[in-house]
Amino acid sequence: MPPMTTVAAAPHHTPTKPKRSRARRLLLGPGFVRAGWMTVLGAAFAFGLVVGLRALQGFPVFKGSPIVTVILIAAPLFFLVGIGGFDYWAKYIVGSPTEPEDHSSHGAHGWKDYFRVNTDHKVIGVQYTVTALFFLLVGGALAEVMRAELAQPGQQIVDPNTYNGLFSVHASLMIFLVIIPIFAGLANYVLPLMIGAPDMAFPRLNALSYWLLPVAGIMMMASFLVPTSGAFNTGWTAYAPLSTHAPLGQQFFTLGVQFAGTSSIMTALNFLVTIITMRAPGMTFWRMPLLVWANFTTSLLVVIATPFIAGSQFLVLLDRSLHADFFQANAGGDVISYQHIFWFYSHPAVYIMMLPGFGIISEIISTKSRKPIFGYRLMALSLLAILVLGFTVWAHHMFVSGMFTWLRVPMMITTMLIAVPTGIKIFSWLATLWKGVLDLTTPMLFALGFITMFTLGGISGIMLAAIPVDIHFSDTYFVVAHIHYVLFGGSMFTIFAGIYYWYPKMTGRMYDETLGKIHFWATFIGFNITFAPMHWVGLEGMPRRVADYADKFATWNLIESAGAFFLGAATLVFIYNFVVSWAAGPRAPSNPWRARTLEWQVSSPPPIFNFDEIPQVVGGPYEYGTPGAVHAVMNGDRAKVAVGAAAPGGGEAAAAGGNGNGHGNGNGHPPAGG
Amino acid sequence: MSALKNPYVQVGLWTVGIGAVLSVIVLSVPWLPEDASTAGTPIDTLYNVLAVISCFVFALVVSILMVSVVHFRRRHNDLSDGEPIHGNTTLEAIWTAIPAVLMVGAAVYSGLVLADIEETKANTQEVTVTGQQFAWTFKYQSQNFKAGELHLVNGTPYHFELRAKDVIHSFWVPEFRMKKDAVPGLKTDIRVTPTRNGRYTLACTELCGLGHSTMRAPVVVENQAAFDKWAAQAKKNQNLVGGTS
Numbered sequence: 010m011p012p013m014t015t016v017a018a019a020p021h022h023t024p025t026k027p028k029r030s031r032a033r034r035l036l037l038g039p040g041f042v043r044a045g046w047m048t049v050l051g052a053a054f055a056f057g058l059v060v061g062l063r064a065l066q067g068f069p070v071f072k073g074s075p076i077v078t079v080i081l082i083a084a085p086l087f088f089l090v091g092i093g094g095f096d097y098w099a100k101y102i103v104g105s106p107t108e109p110e111d112h113s114s115h116g117a118h119g120w121k122d123y124f125r126v127n128t129d130h131k132v133i134g135v136q137y138t139v140t141a142l143f144f145l146l147v148g149g150a151l152a153e154v155m156r157a158e159l160a161q162p163g164q165q166i167v168d169p170n171t172y173n174g175l176f177s178v179h180a181s182l183m184i185f186l187v188i189i190p191i192f193a194g195l196a197n198y199v200l201p202l203m204i205g206a207p208d209m210a211f212p213r214l215n216a217l218s219y220w221l222l223p224v225a226g227i228m229m230m231a232s233f234l235v236p237t238s239g240a241f242n243t244g245w246t247a248y249a250p251l252s253t254h255a256p257l258g259q260q261f262f263t264l265g266v267q268f269a270g271t272s273s274i275m276t277a278l279n280f281l282v283t284i285i286t287m288r289a290p291g292m293t294f295w296r297m298p299l300l301v302w303a304n305f306t307t308s309l310l311v312v313i314a315t316p317f318i319a320g321s322q323f324l325v326l327l328d329r330s331l332h333a334d335f336f337q338a339n340a341g342g343d344v345i346s347y348q349h350i351f352w353f354y355s356h357p358a359v360y361i362m363m364l365p366g367f368g369i370i371s372e373i374i375s376t377k378s379r380k381p382i383f384g385y386r387l388m389a390l391s392l393l394a395i396l397v398l399g400f401t402v403w404a405h406h407m408f409v410s411g412m413f414t415w416l417r418v419p420m421m422i423t424t425m426l427i428a429v430p431t432g433i434k435i436f437s438w439l440a441t442l443w444k445g446v447l448d449l450t451t452p453m454l455f456a457l458g459f460i461t462m463f464t465l466g467g468i469s470g471i472m473l474a475a476i477p478v479d480i481h482f483s484d485t486y487f488v489v490a491h492i493h494y495v496l497f498g499g500s501m502f503t504i505f506a507g508i509y510y511w512y513p514k515m516t517g518r519m520y521d522e523t524l525g526k527i528h529f530w531a532t533f534i535g536f537n538i539t540f541a542p543m544h545w546v547g548l549e550g551m552p553r554r555v556a557d558y559a560d561k562f563a564t565w566n567l568i569e570s571a572g573a574f575f576l577g578a579a580t581l582v583f584i585y586n587f588v589v590s591w592a593a594g595p596r597a598p599s600n601p602w603r604a605r606t607l608e609w610q611v612s613s614p615p616p617i618f619n620f621d622e623i624p625q626v627v628g629g630p631y632e633y634g635t636p637g638a639v640h641a642v643m644n645g646d647r648a649k650v651a652v653g654a655a656a657p658g659g660g661e662a663a664a665a666g667g668n669g670n671g672h673g674n675g676n677g678h679p680p681a682g683g
Numbered sequence: 684m685s686a687l688k689n690p691y692v693q694v695g696l697w698t699v700g701i702g703a704v705l706s707v708i709v710l711s712v713p714w715l716p717e718d719a720s721t722a723g724t725p726i727d728t729l730y731n732v733l734a735v736i737s738c739f740v741f742a743l744v745v746s747i748l749m750v751s752v753v754h755f756r757r758r759h760n761d762l763s764d765g766e767p768i769h770g771n772t773t774l775e776a777i778w779t780a781i782p783a784v785l786m787v788g789a790a791v792y793s794g795l796v797l798a799d800i801e802e803t804k805a806n807t808q809e810v811t812v813t814g815q816q817f818a819w820t821f822k823y824q825s826q827n828f829k830a831g832e833l834h835l836v837n838g839t840p841y842h843f844e845l846r847a848k849d850v851i852h853s854f855w856v857p858e859f860r861m862k863k864d865a866v867p868g869l870k871t872d873i874r875v876t877p878t879r880n881g882r883y884t885l886a887c888t889e890l891c892g893l894g895h896s897t898m899r900a901p902v903v904v905e906n907q908a909a910f911d912k913w914a915a916q917a918k919k920n921q922n923l924v925g926g927t928s
Contacts, residue, residue, distance in 0.1 A: 248851055251851065251892060338866075342868070379757075379763070380765035380766065384775050409864055410866070433778060433779055439748060440771075442748065447757055449756060464744045471733065471786075476794075480863075484855075484888035548716075552888040553888075557896045
């Protein structure tokens, strides 16, 4: 049971309480100290449990693999209790006095507040984003080692075991610790603001969701430290029976995914409830910004699909630890069924990793083109079409798997049909650009880069959907090229675009535009040098996931490696800009992009509870170019709107000039005016 | 001349131009390895058709984007908004319908090619291919011998039955364009009719462990006489060759 002596119940609210000594507070209050000793306690508990039970059963007492497995389950749970993820609920459950309106763990007043359990969606959004960027650097570094090894045929730097570990951990980190959570982080920050809510629906659940992430990431990284076995090395796909027979390192993936997946599901539930129940008055579904639509759709995907990968890895765990033999052919198990369960999550996961990016791009393209989104309703509906179709295509990953053959053609048709809603989105963005007033700053450059690169990724996807072509392309470097055009040229570009776009809002500082542009062009060029040639070597016959390759692929591979190092250097420019601008960049006005959505109508960064008064939404989010159109009526502006609406153009200039004071709430003009 | 300055005309011209250049590159450079089976031509043709359509789709997207950037770029200190165009139902119907028709067409064409390359042929030779970490074994059923190399008679239809002893492996000879996983507990199969004499490599394409990248086997397509000679030798060396390497 977690200690209940915590002082998190805000001593400043109840100064009459007997004061506890500082040491005692440090040791027993929520935070890293308590998390530290509780993690050790959890590990010791797990160790004792396994050793004790084995002794009772008369088994050899000390066996590494079951001990580590139970530690990997228990230690993180103890850590989460220690850090304070369950404090409020625990008090509530045991009947201790709780304070429903206790906001002591809300908001950040200094950098230390980012390192504790915080229930403010804005703090959590930053925690998510920065954590994901950390894992982006780790995952990127692993990729650089891989490219160094692949620069020449033969074995130079790492042995095949390590190499297999590198690409497995690289993919797992990039998917589960970078792309999925960074979208959750950006949305965490801006989504409640966009719908005019003071916070997410379940702030404490939100905090707990975040703290599961470092657990999952550290677990996956720690697998490199497993003696003799090394990191899990069966790819992020962990196909059985390779994974069920793999050494101990595999357990770090099997269990790490559970923590990342739990985090994902809880956040998705939170988004769904927030979007459905906490929209400001007047914010109908057809007035929601497309980022909100995108996260609504993504969250549905997550809550439906993610339990399947959790299930698939539980089955692997049971096979590994208890000899359940789900996937052991010689014991009556079915090998292919693993792939069906796995891809039933992992194909929708591709959309989980893409739809929030679509939302980001819609926000940026509209704002930076000074035009309403072309075909707003069809844009929203196409998201829903992708949601539905996304669940009907999983077996296109299995065309050569030896599964029952009749499923192939129906899945090819549904896969190709997904190109239709995706095409609608691409063409609608292009039509939004047309006759706009394009502001080619860094977020827009990444958005335009995304459109071109994602189109290429979509095209190679269509080729992979055509079964006869896929029979040749499957499991080659063509697939590696495709996935990176979709997840790097696609998702990562939208992530960079989103980070630059909301950087002023999140940090209250402006980033350096020149460095941003350098980052874009270096990334765009480095990305294409790295991944475009992978198409050709794949067509030519180079399988994926190989530490060594035939000499005829040497030239292209050397070029790819050079591109990868250049790309890595470009990312350092981004990190430099991110860190230095946050520390010393010029103060950001509340609305530097003259955007219409609600998050830009409050100060940068926004006040702790977002809005002094809940806004009244009266129109669409992208009414650029329509004189007098307003998205929402903010504090105290209700009376003025009627007057301000009659004076178009003036509001625009006032918005640009008047926001320099750093708090958009009381600017004294219609915030969405113009 | 003034028509050339019209952004719509520019998009059209760039689309055709870029699409044509890309198509020439796609069709003239031999991106794929030489094909050595009857499946090669239909698959390569399907790929080329998809690739050329893709070139023009990509050219269209890039052209609209580049022309927009050039024509509609914000001038310094321009704080105006674009035209408040909210949509155009006809246009949206077009870019929903045309891709849908294209996709259904591509799917039907792909389905026909699939039926073609998987067709059962007369006088098929049976070979059982067994994958295990990290080697391949080939058992010639009619002649009843095993080998560690795959020798095939040019022009003869083969039916490979694939088996895996430990984990999943995958049978792929790039020149044949055909691939199928060998799955423990399952008998999967694949049909290949080689059409070109030569030495090729069978590569495992499903991650199968430490030796995955070295799990290759030589494949030789030759005339009947050469095959018979090799088969006789292989039968003699059965114990030496089979089941090892």
